[in-house]
């Protein structure tokens with residue numbers, strides 16, 4: 322028998338309801354890429370188990386196919402409906418957890434989200450990222466350290482957030498200035514960063530597509546609590562993707578993408594301190610959101 326013939330599921334392949342997954346898994350036996358074989362085998366086994374559990378009618382199976390087709394049709398350069406689907410089903414957070422088994426000292430991670438689609442512009446420490454001034458002014462500041470507490474000068478902190486109305490610049494290209502509320506900051510000799518922005522607001526994820534229909538059908542709201550996104554990177558350390566969530570925001574206990582962790586919630590305080598106001602280049606008193614970031618050295622905790 323040739324390799325081609327032996328790879329063929331074949332006539333009379335022995336397909337049966339009882340051993341449906343086994344028959345298909347057998348057809349994968351010549352897959353040269355072992356990881357692909359492993360992943361497909363698991364996919365087939367889980368998918369067949371799902372179908373056996375649900376026992377869909379033909380109409381129901383077609384409805385599922387129609388739904389995934391609609392998700393694909395909703396995707397373009399600025400809209401990733403499959404990411405949203407993964408997010409609202411909690412799969413993005415699970416993949417994040419599996420890939421971020423860090424030391425207890427390191428800052429917790431959370432989802433990247435679909436709006437980190439353009440590069441943040443490098444900005445000086447203290448610069449504002451709010452180019453339209455839409456929202457309540459606020460200083461965002463913190464320190465990046467290694468897990469043993471050593472400050473990390475020269476760390477790069479990428480920051481992005483929605484405006485005071487709850488929209489990202491890429492969602493409103495005709496309304497917001499390009500790269501509004503985005504910035505790439507390099508920490509000073511003490512590992513500190515600070516910038517001016519606006520207090521973020523809670524917002525709904527895009528819900529005018531099939532994922533929105535899924536949320537509506539399951540009586541779920543589409544909202545995320547107020548947050549600022551960060552990616553922190555430093556030489557010799559595992560990079561970290563996370564958010565800081567604003568204490569008291571609506572939806573902290575029901576984030577539609579399951580991204581909230583208690584350890585990431587911080588208050589926006591009002592500070593009355595002329596010296597600090599001068600340091601940050603703002604009037605006194607001022608709003609302040611502080612968030613320190615702890616990175617694991619590469620090689621620790623398996624990463």
Ligand code: BEZ
Pocket residue numbers: 405408432433434435436526527545578
């Ligand atoms: C975000 O926080 O930007 C986001 C995350 C998941 C889905 C939609 C938006």
Ligand code: FE
Pocket residue numbers: 434436482483545548550
């Ligand atoms: Fe966001």
